[in-house]
Amino acid sequence: MRFIPTAVLVGFVNAVAVNIVLGQLDNATGFTAEGANRVLKAADTVLHFWLWSWPTIVVGIVTIALILLLERTPLGALGMVVAVVVGSALAALLALIDGIDRVAIIGDLAEVPQSLPAPQLPDLTVVLTLVVPALSLALVGLVQGAAISGSVPNPDGRYPDASVDFRGQGVANLASGFFQGVPVGGSMSATSLVRAAGAKTALANLFAGVVMAVTILVFASLIGYVAMSALAGLLIVVGVRTFKFHDIYMVWRTGAVQATVLSVTFLLTLLIPLQYAVLVGVGLAVILVVVQQSNRVVIRRWEFDEPGALPVETDPPRNVPPGEILILVPYGSLFFAAAPVFERQLPDVPAQLDGAVVILRLRGKEALGSTFLRAVAAYAERLRSAGGTLMISGVSESVLAQWRSTGILGRVGADQIFPMQPRVGAALREATTEAQRRLDERAS
Template sequence: MLKRFFPILDWLPKYSKDQLSGDLSAGLTVGVMLIPQGMAYAMLAGLAPIHGLYAVTVPLILYAIMGTSRQLAVGPVAMVSLLTAAGIGALNPATPELYLAYAITAALMVGVLQLAMGVFRLGFLVNFLSHPVISGFTSAAAIIIGLSQLKHLLRIDLPKSEHIQEMLVALAKNIANTHLLTIGTGIVAIVVIKYGKKLHKSLPTSLIAVVLGILAVWGLNLTDYGIKIVGEVPSGLPGISTPSFDPGVWKSLISVALTISLVGFMESFAVAKAIQAKHKNYTVDANQELVALGVANLGAAFFQGYPITGGFSRTAVNDQAGAKTGMASIFSAVLIILTLLFLTPLFYYLPNAVLAAVVIVAVIGLIDFKEALHLWKEDRSDFWMLMATFIITLTMGIETGIGAGVVLSLGMVVYRSTRPHIAVLAKVPNSSFYRNIQRFDGLELREDVLILRMDGPLYFANLNYFKDQLGKLMMERGNALKAVVVNADSINHVDSSAVHALKDWVAEIQNQGIKLFFTGLIGPVRDIFAKTGLVELIGENHLFMSNQQAVDAFDNLPTANGQTQKYKDYALQSNV
């Protein structure tokens, strides 16, 4: 039982020297990545850079103890940082101290929400966001994040906003005030970060850019020429912080906390599952991941951090560098702690433009053009859902975008379930198999027997569609139609509304003198038919295992003159 809630108890007793070398290498590599990224993402969240480092100390250790992924690297990420800034910025805190209090409170709320979702096994909630919606939202958020960093990259005044139209108008008004030395510094940092790995893929290019930026500012006195720097970074471990328990603050932050909880879990779980697929010695549990992330966020809340989650790039690096267990995250946390104790004075001359470059390079990869092109060719409805989420997020804000994405995802599920696929079937020559006439040529299509298959549950929301489609198909056959065979292989549920409608429909068809057969009823649906009297109404001898059995039964029914139905009189070759 304890191993379920503390997965470290599963792998730690079996820990070996072979695992130690990989974990130590990966832990130090990711720790080196976390230093510049943590500081940059904290600035993106509107906080002092030091809080990005605080957010990767205790939370990393807590996740290593409770997380089911052995390679997931948690910490600040661009998306969550922007959501934090957007949610807290809307409250217009009067002082930096109040802003920090709200950020800490947001971390507490995210932790409570994720922990509660994990305890109550609500990990399935992430399924409410379809892949096209996630792609559209992520791409739009990446653009907003990138634009938000232009104020540091260009050293111009830009208002805090998450609406692209406002950002572009402000950029156009202030572009003439661009500080050339600052933008030059930022461009050099972007080139180093983005293309430095071409020299060697294991190079910590973000840290190299940070070191080069610090040396340039310090050695050339670039602050005298207008370069903005981070300035004094407090040293020492984070003290205990106290989140706000003011109901008014919680009410104001609940929407952003819920958004971060879902988006953060979605991002974290997606990358954890992708990495786990390469390792067969453990499984990732969605509900335990929620618990672990929730506890990690609680750790951030009480140690001056802000909301965190698993990151794509860091997790990939962690895996590639040889991480075998959660010890890699513990080693990363130890490196950050040593940095906080002894190395923070070295970041005094760090240019803000370099931190902006770290963020910009990180989010460029989140803009997914390929997915949009793929959906345009393969599935137009999903393409338009992606574009709607993308445009809403860009123009109306991050929270509105993710909310619209959830609504669109659910709306598409409802829409598709109300219009289930209905196939008209015909016989494959010289066999007892029946296939969709829209997909196969040369089938034996009978005018007197309509055989159809409905793919999906039959319930109150799709009853009218089913009846309308069936009515159209029957009308096309006209007076030649003598029997209807409903293939129920794909009907997995029938609700009470459908039962009432089916009774009326069965009676209506029988009154027209048309024979009705059902085939392939699965157990639960057959039970419903039996309990509600549908079996009695349809007739036990009109329920069959296969379409061919139903057709044979119809052919052997006596006609008015005492003869049986003649298959050959109605057999046609489908030209479809």
């Protein structure tokens, strides 16, 4: 869950909310639309409005109205169930009237058996054949589960532990396989529905499963009479409530990168399968962040009015001043993409430096890319050729290990490195003292 940016989650969740609503237009209008995705099907439905079934629409509207009304009564969340029952009863009454189109019911789509699936051992002969599809399904399920877990908090305000969710999802899928079940992932519509029904803990899903099993065993014959438009009305309410405009507004106002990732994820979720939309959104976020951060590297000059004083930050000079100490402090991420930006901001090296010392402060940098390391080594060699020196202060143990293993330490010079110390500024003071000593020796 941590690898999915907030902009991706917000775009994904709100697009799924829109998808929930669009996916119910067929059942809500009684018109079977055509199209490659739900957006095109919705457009096809709107363009053929004269073919809508008004009894189907009436049942859906009545169901929605009853949900909004009954949830304000002592029935609370149970009002959803009552609304679907009343809507289905209305559909049955309309079917008795001659000349009125019949409202579609669940029984028209499938027969609901009055039994639970029996345990069955898997066929081990197809294990090798199913390995790759199984891994693909696992990836899809984890992506969907992570996206939903990261966007729907628990009632206490905290977000679920992604690792615990992954384990639970895996165990559930393994167990369902012994009962002829198909693998499943996260479902935003199911999550929103159970939350709208008043769920307070994860036990609500287990309780819902038990109730569903009992209902199938006892009321299987009645389930077939539930009106599809009544269910569509219920899901439309859930979809509308899942849409969070304030989350979109917050991300949109955060910055151009977040707004771009949000928009792309939102649109792709409407047009392509959910798992691919999330993966594309994550990939786009990574690319945009790399591009953005690589252009945010800034080099500043530090000057001290007197020993022990706080540093004064100024713009670095265009050229390295001969015979002086120049302290440079880079800000921003110094990974490979930022190396060219860093190099362009370094002061130019004149032909003669008269012993000038450039001190590069790297405190707080725990890892540097090879491109940046080569840039630093090349700058050190240019300074040395002109009679100057590059010193580096505040070098962490991890960066020092990088320089040793890559051979950069030999190009810069081990005696020019001043390791990071617990006291802030100690390494810089040590480097400055050594630089001044060398300039005094040169002058004398």
